[in-house]
Amino acid sequence: MYAGPRFLLAGDSALVVEFGDKVSPDIYVKVRKLFLYLEKLTPKGIKEAVPTYRSLMIHYNPLELPLQTLRSKLEKAILESANMPLPRSRRITVPVKYGGEYGPDLKDVAAHNKITPEDVIRIHSSIDYLVYMIGFTPGFPYLGEPPRSIACPRLTTPRVKVPAGSVGIAGTLTGIYPRESPGGWRLIGRTPLKLFNERSNPPSLLQAGDYIQFLSITETDYERILKETQAGDYQPEIQQIEKQ
Amino acid sequence: MFQVVTPGILTTVQDLGRFGYQRYGVPVAGVMDSFAAKVANILAGNADNSACLEMTIKGPTLKAINQCNIAITGADLSPTVNGERIDTWATRPVKRGDVLSFSSAQSGCRGYLTVSGGIQVPSVLGSASTYVRGGFGGYKGRAVRKGDVLRGTFSEPMRRIRCVPSEYIPSYTSPATIRVVLGPQEDFFTENGIKTFLNSTYEVTPDSDRMGYRLSGQPIEHSKEPEIVSDGATVGSIQVPGDRMPIVLMKDAGTTGGYPKIAHVISSDLDQVAQLTPGDSLRFKQIEIREAYEIVDQVMKQLDRLKRNIKEADLAP
Numbered sequence: 309m310y311a312g313p314r315f316l317l318a319g320d321s322a323l324v325v326e327f328g329d330k331v332s333p334d335i336y337v338k339v340r341k342l343f344l345y346l347e348k349l350t351p352k353g354i355k356e357a358v359p360t361y362r363s364l365m366i367h368y369n370p371l372e373l374p375l376q377t378l379r380s381k382l383e384k385a386i387l388e389s390a391n392m393p394l395p396r397s398r399r400i401t402v403p404v405k406y407g408g409e410y411g412p413d414l415k416d417v418a419a420h421n422k423i424t425p426e427d428v429i430r431i432h433s434s435i436d437y438l439v440y441m442i443g444f445t446p447g448f449p450y451l452g453e454p455p456r457s458i459a460c461p462r463l464t465t466p467r468v469k470v471p472a473g474s475v476g477i478a479g480t481l482t483g484i485y486p487r488e489s490p491g492g493w494r495l496i497g498r499t500p501l502k503l504f505n506e507r508s509n510p511p512s513l514l515q516a517g518d519y520i521q522f523l524s525i526t527e528t529d530y531e532r533i534l535k536e537t538q539a540g541d542y543q544p545e546i547q548q549i550e551k552q
Numbered sequence: 553m554f555q556v557v558t559p560g561i562l563t564t565v566q567d568l569g570r571f572g573y574q575r576y577g578v579p580v581a582g583v584m585d586s587f588a589a590k591v592a593n594i595l596a597g598n599a600d601n602s603a604c605l606e607m608t609i610k611g612p613t614l615k616a617i618n619q620c621n622i623a624i625t626g627a628d629l630s631p632t633v634n635g636e637r638i639d640t641w642a643t644r645p646v647k648r649g650d651v652l653s654f655s656s657a658q659s660g661c662r663g664y665l666t667v668s669g670g671i672q673v674p675s676v677l678g679s680a681s682t683y684v685r686g687g688f689g690g691y692k693g694r695a696v697r698k699g700d701v702l703r704g705t706f707s708e709p710m711r712r713i714r715c716v717p718s719e720y721i722p723s724y725t726s727p728a729t730i731r732v733v734l735g736p737q738e739d740f741f742t743e744n745g746i747k748t749f750l751n752s753t754y755e756v757t758p759d760s761d762r763m764g765y766r767l768s769g770q771p772i773e774h775s776k777e778p779e780i781v782s783d784g785a786t787v788g789s790i791q792v793p794g795d796r797m798p799i800v801l802m803k804d805a806g807t808t809g810g811y812p813k814i815a816h817v818i819s820s821d822l823d824q825v826a827q828l829t830p831g832d833s834l835r836f837k838q839i840e841i842r843e844a845y846e847i848v849d850q851v852m853k854q855l856d857r858l859k860r861n862i863k864e865a866d867l868a869p
Contacts, residue, residue, distance in 0.1 A: 316736030319816030365784025443808030
């Protein structure tokens with residue numbers, strides 16, 4: 309973490325407030341506090357703020373809000389938000405059918421780590437993952453790291469088509485594909501949840517600052533939840549939890 | 553209003569973009585050349601943010617299914633009505649049954665067509681813009697196809713043609729000079745790397761699209777591993793990945809990225825980038841942020857002047 313935040317220009321309509329250059333929960337707390345503070349305040353001239361692992365990108369209108377004014381507002385906001393307690397976080401349960409056609413690489417991930425597929429499932433679904441940010445494509449969550457004991461390198465040849473909802477491992481990362489796309493992650497399972505729906509507002513099921521917990525489900529449950537999700541009847545399980 | 557007879561290469565419905573959803577990974581999308589699209593709407597008597605058609609390199613052929621007033625700006629795609637050449641950066645009425653046809657770009661890359669009242673599509677997350685890769689917004693989340701029917705609102709036929717005085721019409725030239733502000737990761741490049749970036753000419757490659765313009769030319773030297781902890785990316789960000797060739801992110805680009813960004817194109821010059829086609833070239837020119845703000849202000853004032861100086865002329869008999 310830096311001693312103080314860095315203010316970096318991203319053209320004439322965006323400013324980056326950077327707190328560090330690593331992936332770490334400590335840096336992230338600062339990003340989140342500033343993000344929540346600005347969201348409540350919505351200063352005139354700020355169009356939107358995009359939180360990332362280690363910085364907040366502020367999109368602004370330079371004609372309404374000159375850079376110097378923006379900077380002093382942000383400096384004040386950083387000081388004041390630092391003392392704010394973080395509100396409770398959402399924890400969203402993400403049901404996953406592991407293995408089989410849903411997770412064709414589960415066996416390989418197990419073999420790579422010299423454990424059983426059941427071990428991989430148990431370890432993968434044993435912890436809460438922080439959603440650091442949403443980006444890259446609509447609804448794609450950048451998650452905290454899974455235990456190293458299930459790490460596995462990417463496929464040497466990426467798949468042309470990875471089904472929407474696929475849960476994968478790439479090196480020491482884990483993630484979920486919001487929509488069908490090409491991809492090189494090792495697929496260990498699939499969730500029936502819809503991560504992105506442009507007809508909802510917010511359109512993304514997950515938001516930066518949430519936690520998710522994977523829950524191993526049966527094929528029958530997968531198919532049932534999938535149907536309910538498609539019909540718009542499924543309510544994902546969301547809890548409010550204390551996290552720091 | 554119009555039935556699509558032939559769709560052209562990539563014809564999409566766009567407004568000025570979808571804002572407020574970048575935190576959910578939703579690109580802003582919207583018109584690539586904001587100036588040209590705004591002027592089309594001014595000519596048609598619409599609000600700046602009304603939906604228009606963005607036509608790329610080769611335009612569509614459209615049949616009017618009822619009377620409407622059209623405005624055409626941007627790249628000159630040689631528009632004709634029933635085979636007769638009509639002006640760009642101008643409005644005119646078209647009658648039911650008229651065939652409006654565009655061919656290949658004489659200069660530039662993207663032309664804009666709108667109608668009085670704007671093109672009507674459902675709003676998705678507050679915008680009419682098409683995000684083709686995501687499959688949503690605009691006309692059914694995709695580029696228009698043969699047989700599609702684009703709807704507008706009824707408007708009285710205009711009696712006089714309205715057009716933009718020539719001094720306000722941009723010329724789309726190559727090589728273009730594109731002004732940039734350095735940062736946020738200029739410290740990922742050597743002094744030589746930044747010099748190369750600012751002093752050489754880059755060519756637009758065929759892999760360029762609404763997501764980004766991939767350029768080729770002198771390689772830009774990094775001072776460290778060309779990878780950052782992913783952070784926010786935006787329209788105009790210039791990323792330089794491991795192959796040392798710059799990529800200018802455009803309207804459909806992802807909202808975050810892991811490559812160092814050497815600089816950003818100032819907002820007004822994005823319009824110029826959008827009008828370059830593969831094979832065209834550009835040079836980057838560094839300016840200070842203070843100058844960039846002055847340009848933002850000038851561009852707004854110029855648009856106000858243009859609004860007051862629209863010329864009117866009688867319709868040809």
